[in-house]
Amino acid sequence: MESPAQTSRQEARLAAEVNEFVVAFYERTIGRADFSPSGIAEELGAPRQRAEQAVGVLRELRLVKPAEGSADRFVAVSPEAAQMELLVPLEREILDSRHRLEGFKGQLSSFVTAFEKQSRTRAETVVITEDREEIELRLLEAAQGCTTEVLVMQPCVARETSELRLARPLVLEAVRRGAHGRILYPHTARGDSDTRAHLGELLPAGGQVRTTNEVRDRFLVFDRKTAFIPAGEGDAIAVVYDGAVAAFLAGLHARVWESAFDFDSGAAGYAGTMGDLKATLLDLLASGAKDEVIARRVGMSERTLRRHVATIMQDLSASSRFQAGVLAARTGLVDTALSGAA
Known part of the structure; x- marks a missing residue:
């Protein structure tokens, strides 16, 4: 039995191979008692190999079948007859799958109440x-x-x-x-x-x-x-x-x-929040917190933090991080900025 993946690959291959030549080949076979691939190829002025490939595609689609009593001659089949042979088994298989699906749903529904009850009274808090x-x-x-x-x-x-x-x-x-x-x-x-x-x-x-x-x-x-x-x-x-x-x-x-x-996705960069961020950095610097702690609390890397701190020190003319924090606290920069942000 073919797997779903194999069936899908076969369908994709057939779709690719059904071209104008295959349709033209099929038209030439209609109404004849029987035919040979080489004879149709000669009529169409096509190589015999291409005709044999067309016959292979038509046989898979059930549009031609071997003539009775002959191994190298074929007979055309109407699309309606081919559909009955090819599609009816598939439709029956789909119907069976639907019945199986409904059966599984019915069986699983018996466990839904038990699961929901257990979820409500979960022992593991x-x-x-x-x-x-x-x-x-x-x-x-x-x-x-x-x-x-x-x-x-x-x-x-x-x-x-x-x-x-x-x-x-x-x-x-x-x-x-x-x-x-x-x-x-x-x-x-x-x-x-x-x-x-x-x-x-x-x-x-x-x-x-x-x-x-x-x-x-x-x-x-x-x-x-x-x-x-x-x-x-x-x-x-x-x-x-x-x-x-x-x-x-x-x-x-x-x-x-x-x-x-x-947050406005259309606004660029920090979009007016840099003052709030700077106030937080100043407050943490004044507290003497380490780079690792400050970086974790404001959500940035230590490398990025050091760039921000360097800018702040330059703006305040401070010689150290701690001095920058103290200067900011003494001059009211921290409190003013924080209260303004709030």
Whole structure:
């Protein structure tokens, strides 16, 4: 029995081989008691090999068949008769497949109630795992069941973690199905080409995007029922099936969302958020935070951070990072900028 892939290849080959010559060859055979490929080839002024190829195509389409009592002569068959021989078995096979499909649906429906009941009374409130396949499956389950809201807080695409990379198309699909999507990025995401490309799909689908001066955490919340949060410093993810935790994260997201800046895909660069970002950098410099900590909180690489810090030091005529922060605090730059951004 031929596999579906083999059948598909055969159909594609036949479609390519049914050309004007094959049709002309078939026309010459109609109404004759029988014919030979070489005789038709001579009439058409075509090579015998080409005629034999045409006969091969016509035989597969059941439009010619061997003449009775002769191995090298053939008889033309009407398209109606060929259709009965070729298509009726296929239609019967399709009908059988439909009956089998309905049978499977009926059998599987018996398990739907049991699955939904178990989902509602899930024994495992929190699952911590590093297994990529398990994380992907749990993301898929949560995203496919999402009907009202999906909330995301994350760094830019260039710095996103593996679970966020897996979740990106699932969040987009949930938004396209009608779920209300709110995604928070740091301001630095505005300068990341990969992030802007992703938002070029998300925004037209109905998603809302804002950026903020700091993204201290990363998480996803689906329908305020299921949350995905980091589990420590490694790659482990905690999947939390607890409405109270999901609601707490949704509240945190809402508080950050209120003071965040709307993202406009048509605006270039940082689009008016550079002042807010600079104020945050000054505040963190004044606190004496290390480059690694500052870079993580504002969502940029340490290399990019050092470029921003160098510009700030030059603007303030400061000889060190700490002095820049102190000067900014003394002159009120930090407080003024932060209050203005709020």
